[in-house]
Amino acid sequence: MKVENMIAVITGGASGLGEATATSIVEKGGQVLIADRDEAKGEALASRLGSQAMFVAVDVTSEEEVRRMLDQALERFGRVNTLINCAGIVIGEKVVGREQAHDLASFQKVLEVNVVGTFNMTRLVAEIMQKNKPNDKGERGVIINTSSIAAFDGQIGQAAYSASKGAVASMTLPVSRELSKHGIRVMAIAPGLFETPMFEQLPESAREALGSQTPFPNRLGKPAEFAQLVLSIAENVMLNGEVIRLDGAIRMQPR
Known part of the structure; x- marks a missing residue:
């Protein structure tokens, strides 16, 4: 798919990986719907990107809100041919801490947003994508989902987060197999340590220490590099049903 022909819905699109992806698509001629819960950042980004972008506040776990958002996308752009799921949350909590066991509600919340939210977006966007007129390929x-x-x-301390991102990775192949008959490809990216809002609260020395764990390049990844891979996946029709690690060869230690 040519980038200039992309009409993309990007969840978590107001900051971090999603923001960089939205910016790259618009810069190369595509159009984007930025879906996020942060209205201030979302509206500011859409304003900066101009007429090729719009923002809709949405909870990705809500069928009603997602359907309403997609109606707005169809009204504005006429169709949607790309979905990039970047929305997600992370917690750090041990299975058995010093005082008590892992909070069950927090575990369920991470799975609700990261797994159910990703699947909810995938199923509802695929429902309208299958009605698109196929391109020349x-x-x-x-x-494209984010593992x-x-x-x-x-x-x-990452039991909940790892479980959720493992589920996103595992659903890639079965969903791609099912949707292939409609000409819809499904991929996932598994980023390593990236400069995202999660790291912004850390001091520079701490960010450098984390980045130094990456063999090469010896730093944190840049959101623009994630966006670059998104566009490469979109443009290469043979990429389907796979999870691509984008991590500079890092392999995380137990703690």
Whole structure:
């Protein structure tokens, strides 16, 4: 799929990986719907990107809100042919802490947002994508979900996050197999340590120490590098049903 022909819904699109992806798509001629719960950041980004972008506040776990958002996308752009799921949350909590066991509600919340939210977006966007007219390569759409290296190298305290990102990785192949008959490709990216809002609260020395764990390049990843891979996946029709690690060869230690 050519980037200039992309009409993309990007969840978690107001900051971090999603913001960089939205910016890259618009800069190369595509159009984006920025879906996020942060209205201030979302509206500011859409204003900066101009007429090729719009913002809709949405809870990705709500069927009603997502359907309403997609109606707005169709009204504005006429169709949607790309979905990039970047929305997600993270917690750090041990299975058995010093005072009590892992809070069950927090575990369920991480799975609700990261797994149910990703699947909810995938199923509802695929429902409308299948109605698209195929392009010259037979494609009707591309779905790119965000997993994490925590799906494979989860650290102590990451049981909930690793479980959620493992689920995102695991659903890639079965969903891609099912949607292939409609000309819809499904991929996932598993980023390593990236400069995202999660790291912004850390002092520079702490960010450098984390980045130094990456063999090469010896730093934190940049959101623009995630966006670059998104566009490469979109443009290469043979990429389907796979999880790509984007991590500079890092393998996380237990703690």
